[in-house]
Amino acid sequence: EVQLVQSGAEVKKPGESLKISCKGSGYSFTSYWIAWVRQMPGKGLEWMGIIYPGDSDTRYSPSFQGQVTISADKSISTAYLQWSGLKASDTAMYYCARHTGAVSTQGDHWGQGTRVTVSS
Amino acid sequence: QSVLTQPPSVSGAPGQRVTISCTGSSSNIGAGYDVHWYQQLPGTAPKLLIYGNSNRPSGVPDRFSGSKSGTSASLAITGLQAEDEADYYCQSYDISLSGLVFGGGTKLTVL
Numbered sequence: 001e002v003q004l005v006q007s008g009a010e011v012k013k014p015g016e017s018l019k020i021s022c023k024g025s026g027y028s029f030t031s032y033w034i035a036w037v038r039q040m041p042g043k044g045l046e047w048m049g050i051i052y053p054g055d056s057d058t059r060y061s062p063s064f065q066g067q068v069t070i071s072a073d074k075s076i077s078t079a080y081l082q083w084s085g086l087k088a089s090d091t092a093m094y095y096c097a098r099h100t101g102a103v104s105t106q107g108d109h110w111g112q113g114t115r116v117t118v119s120s
Numbered sequence: 121q122s123v124l125t126q127p128p129s130v131s132g133a134p135g136q137r138v139t140i141s142c143t144g145s146s147s148n149i150g151a152g153y154d155v156h157w158y159q160q161l162p163g164t165a166p167k168l169l170i171y172g173n174s175n176r177p178s179g180v181p182d183r184f185s186g187s188k189s190g191t192s193a194s195l196a197i198t199g200l201q202a203e204d205e206a207d208y209y210c211q212s213y214d215i216s217l218s219g220l221v222f223g224g225g226t227k228l229t230v231l
């Protein structure tokens with residue numbers, strides 16, 4: 001069974017750094033892309049970027065380029081989303097999703113989400 | 121402002137048929153890129169509902185169907201049930217942005 005299991009909820013202060021994770025199982029982790037999607041409270045889905053763990057090819061949405069870093073460790077089948085200086089506006093639910101490609105493909109399996117709260 | 125435009129809300133009585141539109145442009149849907157649809161039940165992660173414009177993943181009832189024409193796509197739900205009450209999102213690829221894009225989402229209310 002394909003599963004994407006994300007790390008637990010986080011509460012951080014503005015300016016702090018954070019790295020959340022998404023662990024894949026039940027499939028060849030290096031053969032699929034992993035996308036990250038933001039959902040701010042009461043709002044819609046926003047695509048942040050995508051990574052191919054096989055060779056770490058990474059693409060970012062222009063809206064998130066330079067704001068976050070997406071990475072992966074294929075040895076432990078885990079993708080990451082990280083911030084170096086959180087802002088209150090980063091408060092949101094973050095989802096990872098598996099894609100077969102970086103262009104025009106669907107997210108066929110999703111993680112359960114990681115809630116990030118940034119507050120002083 | 122989402123790249124793909126969806127109505128904020130639709131509603132229908134049990135048993136009825138509703139459609140949700142997703143309007144794009146020549147840089148995404150109109151360029152030939154596939155449209156996919158997701159269902160997000162309250163408090164849960166999105167779930168793939170339709171892929172490749174009109175295909176249903178295993179386990180999705182045939183009450184759900186998708187279509188695409190020109191720069192738009194549509195999701196149709198027939199025989200509405202209370203359990204269909206959720207947010208629905210379309211997704212495609214935009215060549216100008218070089219990335220995936222979502223619609224703003226549509227809240228379906230079953231009256």
